[in-house]
Amino acid sequence: MSGGWRYIARRVLGLGFGFLLLFAAMDKLLYPAVFAESVENYQVIGAGLSLFVAVWLPAFEALLGLLLVAGVWRREAAFLNAALMTGFFILIVQAFIRGLDVECGCFGAGSSSIGFWKLLENAGLAAAAFILFRMEAGRTSSPETFP
Amino acid sequence: MRTLWMKSALIAAGSLLAGILTNAMNPFGITLADLAVHLRGTTTQKISIEEAFFLLEDPATIFLDVRRDGEFRIDHVPGAVSLYPPGAVRLLRPPPEREAVRLILYDFGGRGPAVRKAFWTLRRAGFHGVFALEGGFAAWLDRGYPVREGDVY
Numbered sequence: 001m002s003g004g005w006r007y008i009a010r011r012v013l014g015l016g017f018g019f020l021l022l023f024a025a026m027d028k029l030l031y032p033a034v035f036a037e038s039v040e041n042y043q044v045i046g047a048g049l050s051l052f053v054a055v056w057l058p059a060f061e062a063l064l065g066l067l068l069v070a071g072v073w074r075r076e077a078a079f080l081n082a083a084l085m086t087g088f089f090i091l092i093v094q095a096f097i098r099g100l101d102v103e104c105g106c107f108g109a110g111s112s113s114i115g116f117w118k119l120l121e122n123a124g125l126a127a128a129a130f131i132l133f134r135m136e137a138g139r140t141s142s143p144e145t146f147p
Numbered sequence: 148m149r150t151l152w153m154k155s156a157l158i159a160a161g162s163l164l165a166g167i168l169t170n171a172m173n174p175f176g177i178t179l180a181d182l183a184v185h186l187r188g189t190t191t192q193k194i195s196i197e198e199a200f201f202l203l204e205d206p207a208t209i210f211l212d213v214r215r216d217g218e219f220r221i222d223h224v225p226g227a228v229s230l231y232p233p234g235a236v237r238l239l240r241p242p243p244e245r246e247a248v249r250l251i252l253y254d255f256g257g258r259g260p261a262v263r264k265a266f267w268t269l270r271r272a273g274f275h276g277v278f279a280l281e282g283g284f285a286a287w288l289d290r291g292y293p294v295r296e297g298d299v300y
Binding site: 029030031032033034036037051054055056057058059060062063064067073075076077079080108 | 270
């Protein structure tokens with residue numbers, strides 16, 4: 001891929017993930033108690049940790065989203081975004097394997113339930129997040145960096 | 148590589164601080180007062196269909212319907228009050244005898260986000276006896292319990 005196309009793909013992916021994270025954070029920031037319930041429904045962590053996650057995660061998503069949209073600390077934001085998407089994918093996979101009938105809580109209350117398509121969607125997001133991180137990581141070390 | 152880890156840690160720590168601040172400023176955030184309730188389980192307190200049915204004539208119990216206005220107009224639990232639009236729940240002010248009031252929230256299936264949002268909003272407003280109807284209005288209809296039809300609030 002030429003430098004110009006590589007730059008465009010990097011920015012499109014960065015902006016896409018940025019806005020997606022900002023959108024995902026909105027409902028959770030407004031109703032943290034409802035989000036805590038969604039987290040606990042996964043039956044991975046207890047009530048106390050669910051509350052901590054419900055307070056921290058929406059702000060984390062919003063901050064990552066802002067960094068990706070603004071193009072500040074892009075490599076770090078892309079790294080954390082890839083880690084986050086992988087974490088979500090693992091969470092969805094374990095819920096799917098255990099046959100838990102829960103809503104994913106991905107975009108706050110009222111999100112779709114865990115199923116095959118949700119699994120596929122998260123696999124795609126994790127893969128795209130890794131591609132973005134590889135691009136951002138290569139940007140600083142490669143001599144072909146554009147612009 | 149070291150910069151990557153340091154900046155990532157900074158983002159994670161910064162977001163924790165931001166999360167605590169936004170939660171503190173959020174009128175629907177998690178309060179220390181509610182922490183004890185949350186730690187017993189973050190799930191909303193539920194009431195069974197049978198128990199709710201026995202409370203139908205109880206003057207201290209109010210059924211709150213969080214379904215859409217059109218659905219409420221078709222049929223609802225007798226004596227229920229519509230909480231549509233969902234934002235209306237924020238306008239509710241607890242009466243002085245709020246400890247004695249029992250509020251039973253329901254949607255159609257019993258698992259919708261509107262019930263959970265209304266539950267925590269009412270708890271934050273000072274209502275302590277708030278419950279979500281297990282199975283929702285669908286389970287109520289399944290049991291053949293009475294319903295009221297028509298445009299009554």
